[in-house]
Amino acid sequence: MKMATLATYFGLGQQTHRSLDDVRLNLEVVKYCATVLFLESSPRITAEEVEPNTAQRNPFDMGQLSNEMEESYEMSSTESSEMYSVESELSSAVAVSHGRSDSAGFLEPDEVRISSISASFVTFFRGSQRIQLLHGGFILRLSCSRLKVLFGISTKFLDHAGRPRLNFVVNAPQSLCKVLDACDGFAQKLSLDSGSSSEWRPVVRIRKNGFVNYPTVRLHIPYTISGDNPYATEMYQKDSGGEQKLLFSKYDPAELDPLFTPGAFVDAFFSIDPYDYQQNAGIRLVAKKLIIHSN
Structure with a gap:
């Protein structure tokens, strides 16, 4: 549409x-237009959730929609060719704040029993479903040093x-792989059983260094548009002083x-999001907390 047409529609005056x-x-x-697009792509917000009596207001009023636009922008699920999922907020809060080095709520790979891993569908947005990975009935999250x-x-x-x-690539130890x-196997099987025809992309990627193959994974750093920190991932720097x-x-x-220079070491706490x-x-591996080693 022409700019003048849209301006008239939104009541912004004449060109x-x-x-x-x-x-x-x-x-x-x-x-x-951005407000409308963000609300349309929001995986959580419906007209009824934004305000019960939506018929009594102008849905394009920027003052009324500022909070909804911000939340929708943060939760938008549309991505580029690698196509990321939106970080699910279905699990309970995990204690990874205040600079503590504990891994409450996160399992190290050696603590995971393969036989206890399962994948199931959970209701997500307007009746749609998405895959969630569990370990012994709890949402599976991992930590690696x-x-x-x-x-x-x-x-x-x-x-x-x-x-x-934002994302960066790290080596993947055998236990993590x-x-x-x-x-991958559990989630892919459930995806295929549900009738999905999408091409499955393995989370572990094998790269070559000369004649040597080595596995890698990609960690994602999500952003947020609320609060003081622009990144949803908590980041810490570790040295001899703590x-x-x-x-x-x-x-x-x-x-x-x-x-995050090549050769640096990080301790990562991350979720596993199909x-x-x-x-x-x-x-997709979403970093919840990263501890960057100074040496």
């Missing part, structure tokens, strides 16, 4: 065909707003580059 006025009007049109960074922060894939989705391969929480004032991937989007399916 004056003056440069500065048109720029301002275009910005307002984009903001209103001293994972070696092989490839630093990548910004290859973008979200709706053109903001890069064993658990993740089992998760752990120090890292605080960031803005979303700037360049700030993370010096932290996804299925646009004929691509697999498992």
Whole structure:
């Protein structure tokens, strides 16, 4: 549609065909359209949840929709070609704050019994279902110590707003590969049994270094648009003096580059999130907490 048509629809006034006025009007049109798109793609918000009496209000009023837009933007599930799932909030809160090195709620790979892993569908959005991985009836989350960074922060894939989705690649020890391969198997079988025709992408990727094959996994750092920290992942730096929480004032991937250099070691606490989007399916590892070793 033309900008003037959208401006009239949203009640923003008439196009004056003056440069500065048109720029301002275009910005307002984009903001209103973005609000609608974010709400449409939200996996959690429905009109009834936003406000019970939706018929009594203008659904495109920016003041009324600011909170819904923010939540919807944070939870939007549309991604680029690797297609990530949205981090599920179905589990209870896990204690990974205040710089503590405990792993409450997270299992190390050696603590996982393959026979106790299962996959099941859970109701997600408007009756839709998604796969959830369990261990002994509890949501499976993992922790691994001293994972070696092989490839630093990548910004290859973008979200709706053109903001890069952050991830980095680490080596995968055999114990972790064993658990993740089992998760892949359970989730893929359930996906196929449900009738999905999406191509399954294994979470463990085998790379070559000369004549040597070595397994790797990709860890994702989600962002948030609420609160003081722009990243949903808690990050700490560890040295001989202990752990120090890292605080960031803005979303700037360049700030993370010096932290996740190839050869650096990290302790990672992450969730295991199956996804299925646009004929691509697999498992995404979402970092909940990262401890970066200084030496």
